[in-house]
Amino acid sequence: MEVHIQKNRLRLISGDITKVKTDCIVNAANGTLYGGGGVDGAIHRAAGPKLLDECKVIRKEQLKGEYLPTGEAVMTKGYELPAKFVIHTVGPIWDGKDVDEKGKLLAHCYRNSLLLAKEKGLHSIAFPSISTGAYRFPIEMAAEIALKEIIQFLQEETFGDVYMVLFSEKDYNIYKQTLERLMENV
Numbered sequence: 610m611e612v613h614i615q616k617n618r619l620r621l622i623s624g625d626i627t628k629v630k631t632d633c634i635v636n637a638a639n640g641t642l643y644g645g646g647g648v649d650g651a652i653h654r655a656a657g658p659k660l661l662d663e664c665k666v667i668r669k670e671q672l673k674g675e676y677l678p679t680g681e682a683v684m685t686k687g688y689e690l691p692a693k694f695v696i697h698t699v700g701p702i703w704d705g706k707d708v709d710e711k712g713k714l715l716a717h718c719y720r721n722s723l724l725l726a727k728e729k730g731l732h733s734i735a736f737p738s739i740s741t742g743a744y745r746f747p748i749e750m751a752a753e754i755a756l757k758e759i760i761q762f763l764q765e766e767t768f769g770d771v772y773m774v775l776f777s778e779k780d781y782n783i784y785k786q787t788l789e790r791l792m793e794n795v
């Protein structure tokens with residue numbers, strides 16, 4: 610499914626984000642930036658070991674040894690990936706508490722990734738469904754937060770192409786229904 614917002618395009622696809630040839634792809638990382646399971650593991654495997662080396666340098670120099678805070682984003686090269694760059698962001702962990710706060714943090718992941726991509730002069734970005742795997746954020750709620758934030762950004766900025774890459778048909782259909790509903794008010 611594809612929609613046009615101002616001069617931009619938002620497209621939902623199902624598949625593996627490590628195969629997507631955009632200027633950048635977004636990684637649903639954890640604060641260590643040292644890799645993990647899910648999409649994070651897949652991105653590190655496909656990019657090769659230099660990705661971890663650069664993540665370690667970012668932890669040491671840019672983050673002064675601290676974890677990347679939830680909702681923030683940093684950028685590395687894509688190495689062996691078809692995408693030129695990877696934006697690493699950390700989604701909130703869902704525990705059913707502080708729902709508004711968790712929602713805001715998830716929205717920050719999308720906004721900060723989009724702002725970083727724009728600041729670096731990039732014109733295409735692909736997102737996975739952040740926080741809806743190991744971090745257990747309910748996908749219906751996450752889809753609404755993600756798509757609202759992307760739509761708002763594309764209404765305000767001239768960017769290019771935004772892809773949401775959903776890993777299953779079930780996830781794709783949830784995002785599709787949510788996007789159809791949100792576009793009625795755009």
Ligand code: AR6
Nearest residue numbers: 625626637639645646647648649651740741742743744776
């Ligand atoms: N392409 C696109 N989407 C994928 C892929 C892929 N190759 N692989 C998985 N997904 P998750 P989180 C989907 O768990 O919930 C890691 O260990 C997956 O089906 O990857 O933000 C990190 O290191 C789900 O819909 O990320 C963190 O510790 C979505 O990506 C933690 O998991 C997100 O699932 C982050 O958890």
